[in-house]
Amino acid sequence: MFQILSWTIRYIFIGLIYYFIYHIIRLIYLDIKRINERQSKQFNSPYLKLVNRKESLDFDIQEFYDLKDVITMGRKKENDIQIMDKFMSSQHAKITMDEDEYFLEDLGSINGTYLNGTQIQDVVKLKSGDRIGLGQVEFLFVKEVD
Amino acid sequence: MRPISILVIINAMLFGLLYFIVEPRNTSILAAGGILTLLIIIAYIIIVRRGMGDQYLFLIISMLSSLGVVMIYRLDPAFAFRQITWYGAGVILYFLSYTIFRWIKNWDKYIYLYIGFGISLFLLTFIFGTTVKGAINWIRIAGFTLQPAEIIKLSYVFFIAAYFTYPEKLKNVYYFLGIAYLHIIFLVLQRDLGMAMLFYGIFISIFYVFYKDNKLILYNLGSSVLIVVFGYYTMGHVRVRFEAWLDPWRDIAGRGYQITQSLFSIGTGGFFGTGLGMGRPDYIPEVHTDFIFSAICEEMGVFGGIAVVLLYFILIYRGFKITLTIQNTFRKILALGITLTYTYQTFVIIGGVIKLIPLTGITLPFISYGGNALVSAFIAFGILQALSKRSLEVEELLDFGEQ
Numbered sequence: 001m002f003q004i005l006s007w008t009i010r011y012i013f014i015g016l017i018y019y020f021i022y023h024i025i026r027l028i029y030l031d032i033k034r035i036n037e038r039q040s041k042q043f044n045s046p047y048l049k050l051v052n053r054k055e056s057l058d059f060d061i062q063e064f065y066d067l068k069d070v071i072t073m074g075r076k077k078e079n080d081i082q083i084m085d086k087f088m089s090s091q092h093a094k095i096t097m098d099e100d101e102y103f104l105e106d107l108g109s110i111n112g113t114y115l116n117g118t119q120i121q122d123v124v125k126l127k128s129g130d131r132i133g134l135g136q137v138e139f140l141f142v143k144e145v146d
Numbered sequence: 147m148r149p150i151s152i153l154v155i156i157n158a159m160l161f162g163l164l165y166f167i168v169e170p171r172n173t174s175i176l177a178a179g180g181i182l183t184l185l186i187i188i189a190y191i192i193i194v195r196r197g198m199g200d201q202y203l204f205l206i207i208s209m210l211s212s213l214g215v216v217m218i219y220r221l222d223p224a225f226a227f228r229q230i231t232w233y234g235a236g237v238i239l240y241f242l243s244y245t246i247f248r249w250i251k252n253w254d255k256y257i258y259l260y261i262g263f264g265i266s267l268f269l270l271t272f273i274f275g276t277t278v279k280g281a282i283n284w285i286r287i288a289g290f291t292l293q294p295a296e297i298i299k300l301s302y303v304f305f306i307a308a309y310f311t312y313p314e315k316l317k318n319v320y321y322f323l324g325i326a327y328l329h330i331i332f333l334v335l336q337r338d339l340g341m342a343m344l345f346y347g348i349f350i351s352i353f354y355v356f357y358k359d360n361k362l363i364l365y366n367l368g369s370s371v372l373i374v375v376f377g378y379y380t381m382g383h384v385r386v387r388f389e390a391w392l393d394p395w396r397d398i399a400g401r402g403y404q405i406t407q408s409l410f411s412i413g414t415g416g417f418f419g420t421g422l423g424m425g426r427p428d429y430i431p432e433v434h435t436d437f438i439f440s441a442i443c444e445e446m447g448v449f450g451g452i453a454v455v456l457l458y459f460i461l462i463y464r465g466f467k468i469t470l471t472i473q474n475t476f477r478k479i480l481a482l483g484i485t486l487t488y489t490y491q492t493f494v495i496i497g498g499v500i501k502l503i504p505l506t507g508i509t510l511p512f513i514s515y516g517g518n519a520l521v522s523a524f525i526a527f528g529i530l531q532a533l534s535k536r537s538l539e540v541e542e543l544l545d546f547g548e549q
Contacts, residue, residue: 002166006421009163010446013156014418017453020152020209024202024460027149060197 046102046143048081051131059084061137067102071095073134074107087111087135095126102126102143111135149205150190153212157183160216160422167423168223175219178230182215189237198244199535200468203527206461207512211236211520213454214513217441220423221434225515232517236524243528248535253304254476257315260305261325267294267301268332275336283338295333295341296522300529302329302345303483310356311476319362337383340494340506346370347490348483356479391504404431408440408499412451419447434515436507439499454513458492465489468534481533484526 048065065071065081073081074092089109096103105123106113113120114133126132128143161179165171186208193204211233219226247253271294274285285292309315309322316322326349333342350370354363377384386401394402394409407430414425427433427441434441443451465485472478488511495514498505509519 005166006163006424009159010419010421013159014447014449016152016156020149021453021456023149028202
């Protein structure tokens with residue numbers, strides 16, 4: 001009885017351990033692929049740059065975010081930029097592009113969205129160098145002018 | 147399925163099987179396995195949630211140590227419970243060394259501290275050391291046995307890294323070479339040849355990567371060959387090891403006993419092994435420390451053995467990847483040094499038990515029984531984890547900076 005158990009388990013074990021190794025290698029592969037993609041991307045589009053020192057924040061955040069046509073920010077997973085800041089609302093703010101201009105809009109957040117230190121009430125137009133404050137985080141809006 | 151759940155399934159399966167192996171049946175092994183798995187899951191979740199850098203390091207380490215605990219339990223249950231205790235201590239130290247390494251900023255400034263630490267520990271070993279299996283490398287304190295070389299390994303890497311960051315702190319390169327060789331000479335005097343080889347490997351590799359003058363490296367390599375030849379003719383135990391390696395079959399009952407038993411054991415296993423608990427790996431002396439790889443090969447087959455080697459491969463690959471992304475010289479050398487330490491250690495012992503190179507007593511990282519080795523490995527990889535966190539941050543900045 002014990003022999004049969006031991007014999008079957010050795011095959012399952014060997015299968016599983018290779019499956020484990022396969023998984024890790026696949027994750028590493030994806031990891032490397034992501035880095036390569038990031039390196040080859042064109043950076044002529046406007047982006048958000050983090051102003052805070054990254055070490056001072058206790059949640060995961062990137063130093064840079066690219067802007068697309070519509071970008072939503074908040075705590076929820078559905079947002080384009082998900083930031084697990086406890087002072088942010090689940091859907092906090094939105095940046096939309098219209099005819100090459102970018103507009104910032106608050107999505108009814110509790111703690112508000114700030115542009116250069118003043119809380120915004122309505123949709124505002126962004127210009128390069130503006131500071132956007134949400135929760136504990138502050139972003140710099142950069143739009144290269146050629 | 148995510149890797150962590152595969153790990154849990156493997157653990158559940160192996161510990162379940164262990165329950166049936168050892169008579170009389172003892173439910174404490176199930177509890178021990180459960181605690182071990184729970185510890186792995188909690189630590190893994192902390193690493194992922196807190197964004198502590200590389201996620202794979204700890205997973206691979208956990209897989210290796212679970213395999214180790216299973217194998218040790220199968221060989222001797224008493225050792226396994228101690229090993230699990232050490233594993234728990236190791237995980238705590240993993241996070242502690244991660245925190246402390248990030249907390250203190252000026253690690254590259256204390257070169258004299260690292261030298262002093264290493265040398266004084268060696269001297270202490272000589273004064274208070276006890277001889278175990280022909281090597282004077284243990285200190286007994288209040289019931290604990292301490293193997294200082296395991297910790298000196300780390301301070302040695304720190305010392306080399308600190309030197310190459312600020313070479314002007316030592317008068318010239320010969321002072322550096324003197325101190326580096328002093329460590330190795332101490333180990334040779336203690337008759338701990340495996341460690342001496344390991345230290346030399348770390349030293350010469352980092353020297354090769356970071357020192358500009360190729361001539362000096364060649365002199366070093368040349369003199370090391372001379373030292374080996376000299377050692378072969380002057381030291382009896384070196385010759386014994388060497389002869390046992392060249393032809394273990396000549397003296398099968400004596401000098402070649404251990405290595406031939408190891409080869410028999412690997413041969414018996416075949417491709418899929420005899421099955422856990424069905425083989426007789428206990429014929430090999432010291433099977434739970436140095437020869438655990440042969441036991442794994444016997445009971446889990448050559449495929450199991452290759453899987454273990456592959457796990458070390460990806461672990462080491464992660465180490466090198468972390469090294470490549472770091473810009474700061476000190477951190478780069480530190481990451482390289484830690485990775486190399488465990489690379490050579492794995493190579494020396496696996497090579498030894500399969501008769502690829504002469505056998506020297508050194509532990510297989512994370513699998514072999516031994517509290518000192520396990521704890522120092524956890525500290526080392528905790529530092530590597532901290533380095534990986536840094537490197538991932540810098541990497542992102544660099545990617546955008548280059549545009």
